[in-house]
Amino acid sequence: MARWARGLRLVGVTVVLSTYFATAPIGYGIFALLSLVPTRDPVRRARLLQWIMQTAFGSMHAVLRWMRILDFDPRKVEGEIPKTPCVLVANHPTLTDISAMLATEEHLVFPVKPGLFASFWARPLLAQAYHFAGAAPNAFDVGEVVDDIVDRLRKGFRVIIFPEGTRSPEGGLHPFGRTAFEAAVRAGVPIVPLVITCEPRWLSRGRSFYSRVDAVPRLRIRALPAVEPEDAGSSSRTLRDIVCDRIRSELGYADRHERIRRRSGMPRNARGDGSMERDCGSEAQDRRIGSGAGSKAGSKVGQESEAKAGSTD
Amino acid sequence: MAETLEDRLKNLIVESLALEDVDPAEIRTEEALFVEGLGLDSIDALELALAIQEEFGVATSPDDERNREIFFSVKTLADFIRAEADASVLE
Known part of the structure; x- marks a missing residue:
């Protein structure tokens, strides 16, 4: 990217950010008003609020595309995303992927950072x-x-859940947490793996709004075939491993790890069972091949969960 | 030799979490259970809490700040159970 183009891009990023911060209070105001209106049907209101979010993020991505800051078109997601309840699980290469998903699909909900969710101004809206x-x-x-x-x-x-809990490192994935998969098993809904790419990387960890890029970043989202809990024996651990392997494979990381291993002549791991090469859960978690651990306690654990046990994604 | 509370806990961890290729005897009493050490995760914590409640009749309160300390290792869990459980379930 030529020097003048990079300069123009920085100007564009500044304009978009300034416009966002100048107009965001208006959007928050509308959102807050709608949130305060009493309703007999909170689910219907939630759908309306989600539609507003989708429209806002759709507009934002249209501007980013028009200004050649980020090349992403919400109408061009590859693959089929079911319209029925499901858990979408994705890698997380850039900060822009969550807004891209919200711009793409209606009636999506997502976990918010606890600190933000607890804030007095954001919690009522979210x-x-x-x-x-x-x-x-x-x-x-x-x-x-x-x-x-x-x-x-x-x-x-x-x-939609990013099971790594943070943005993906370049050339790999962080271990996947089990929360999304456990919830899918308990609710009996499919997991839809999403493969997200952003090339060149922008707004990944360590790359800010103003970091240098050599071309307009292209954000692409591809939905893989859904995986039913039954396909994994209703084990959240197995379900996680299947989905993680599919995403890694689509990203080409599985092959790359295998090539490195072969070239170095290293054993697959100290136990020889391959778990060191895996990104799906911790090494110790991979020792377990038993099924049903995540689901057998079922709703009973759901009731017990008021005892607040665990952290994850 | 009678089975100690620590041994019962190790068996309970392996059985309730379906750690099929982990030998209870391999679990070190003072080893961390979560993340490091045995490498249990948050969902395992849910299931372990439920299993301990069913087996020993003790549970921590939802907001108990000691949860992290209590569930740190087999030893800390055993100390908690000895302090809280009815003597009959420890025999």
Whole structure:
């Protein structure tokens, strides 16, 4: 990208950011007013609020595309995303992918950082749209998150989760948490793996709004075939591993890891069972091949989850 | 030799979490259960809490700040159970 083009891009990013911060209070105002209006049907209102979010993010991405800041068209997502309740699970290469997903699909709900969700100005807005707090670092809070996801699915929404819990590193994936998969098993809904790419990388970890890029970043989203809990024996652990492997394979990471291993002549791992090469869960988690651990406690654990045990994604 | 509370807990962890290729005897009493050490995750924590409640009749309160300490290792769990459980379930 020529120097003048990079300069123009920086100007464009500044204009978009300035416009956003100048007009966001208007949007928040409309959102807040709608949130405060009493209603007999909170689900219907949540759908209306979600539609506003989708329209806002759709407009934002149209501007970003028009200004050649980010090449993404919400109408051109590859593959089929079911309209019925399901859990969408994606890698997370850039900050822009969540807004891209919200611009693409209607009636999506997502976990919000607990600190933001608890803030006095954001919670009423997010809660009325049926978004929910994600797990805090405290490992004993995950039960509430699982219950919240199951509740949203039973209300007919679709939930999007980034199971790495943070943005993906370049050339790989962080270990996947199990929360999304446990909720899918308990609710009996499919997981839809999403493969997201952003080339060149922009707004990934360590790359800010103003970081240099050599071309207009292209954001692409591809939906893979849904995986039913039954395909994994209703085990959240197995379901996680299947979905993680599919996403890694689509991104070409599985082959790359295998090539590196072969070239180096290293054993697959100290135990020889291949788990060191895996990104799906921790190494110790991979020792377990038993099925049903995530689901056998079922709704009983759901009730118990008020005891707040666990953290995750 | 009678089975100790720590041994019962190790068996409970393996059985309730379906750690099929983990030998209970391999679990070190003072080893961390979560993330490091045995590498349990948050969903495992939910299931372990339920299993301990069913087996020993003790549970921590939802907002108990000691949860992290209590569930740190087999030893800390055993200490908690000895302090809270009815003597009959420890025999």
